[in-house]
Amino acid sequence: MAEADNVSKPAAPLEMSMDKEPSFPLPASSMDGKKQPPLPLAVVVDVELSPPSPASSASMDRKEKPPAVxxxxxxxxxxxxxxxxxxxAELIMNRNPCTTSTWFSQCVELTAAAAAEASALWRGQLWCGAPQAVAAALALLLAARGRSRLAWALAFVxxxxxxxxxYMEGRVDRIFLAAAPGGAYIAFDVAMGFVLALIDLIGFLCLLILGDGGGEE
Structure with missing residues (x-):
C-alpha cells in the first residue's frame, strides 16, 4: 500500500482563466516610439495677373504690323x-523722230524747247533714281541690323x-498734255501722277507718325 501511495498521480490539467492576463509577456505594438508621417500641407498662393507692360505690348504690335521703314x-x-x-527708254526714243505710237508711249510732236525740257527732266529722274535706290537698300540693311534711327533717316531720303x-514725271506729263490736250494716254499719266503723289504723302505721314519703330541706334 505504501508503494501504491508513492505512485504519482496524473497531473491535473492546467486551467487558464480568460479574465486574467497570461503570465508570459506579449509584444505590444506601441505607436509612441514611432515617428508620425508628415501630413501633406496645402499651400494657397494668391497670384495676381498683371497686364502686359506697354513696352512688351508695343513690341508685339511691331511684330504684327509691318514697319513704315x-x-x-x-x-x-x-x-x-x-x-x-x-x-x-524715252531718251533713246526721242533721238529719232516719232512716227508711230506704241503701248508704252504716245507719239506727240514737241517744239525744240519743250523737247529739251522733257529731256532734262528725264535726266533728272536718272540722277534721282541712283541715290534713291542706294538709300533704300542701305535703309533695309540697317533696319535688319537694328540701326532703326539711321534706317529711318535713309528711308526718308x-x-x-x-x-x-x-514731280519730274508730272512736269513731263504737263509738257505732253499741252502738246496733245485730247490724248487719253497722257490723261491717264496725269491721273496716275496724282495717285503717286498721294502715296508719297501717305509714306511721309507714316514715317513721321510711326517713327523708327523704337529700335536701337
Missing part, C-alpha cells in the same frame, strides 16, 4: 527701277528722292 523702302526701290527704266522723281 520697310514699306517706304520697298516703294522707293520699285519706283527707282520703273522710272529710271522709263527715262532711259529715299522717299524724298521718289517724290522728286514723281
Amino acid at each position: 520697310l514699306l517706304v523702302c520697298l516703294w522707293a526701290l520699285l519706283n527707282a527701277v520703273i522710272f529710271a527704266s522709263g527715262a532711259i 529715299a522717299l524724298a528722292a521718289t517724290a522728286a522723281s514723281h
Whole structure:
C-alpha cells in the first residue's frame, strides 16, 4: 500500500482563466516610439495677373504690323527701277523722230524747247533714281541690323528722292498734255501722277507718325 501511495498521480490539467492576463509577456505594438508621417500641407498662393507692360505690348504690335521703314523702302526701290527704266527708254526714243505710237508711249510732236525740257527732266529722274535706290537698300540693311534711327533717316531720303522723281514725271506729263490736250494716254499719266503723289504723302505721314519703330541706334 505504501508503494501504491508513492505512485504519482496524473497531473491535473492546467486551467487558464480568460479574465486574467497570461503570465508570459506579449509584444505590444506601441505607436509612441514611432515617428508620425508628415501630413501633406496645402499651400494657397494668391497670384495676381498683371497686364502686359506697354513696352512688351508695343513690341508685339511691331511684330504684327509691318514697319513704315520697310514699306517706304520697298516703294522707293520699285519706283527707282520703273522710272529710271522709263527715262532711259524715252531718251533713246526721242533721238529719232516719232512716227508711230506704241503701248508704252504716245507719239506727240514737241517744239525744240519743250523737247529739251522733257529731256532734262528725264535726266533728272536718272540722277534721282541712283541715290534713291542706294538709300533704300542701305535703309533695309540697317533696319535688319537694328540701326532703326539711321534706317529711318535713309528711308526718308529715299522717299524724298521718289517724290522728286514723281514731280519730274508730272512736269513731263504737263509738257505732253499741252502738246496733245485730247490724248487719253497722257490723261491717264496725269491721273496716275496724282495717285503717286498721294502715296508719297501717305509714306511721309507714316514715317513721321510711326517713327523708327523704337529700335536701337
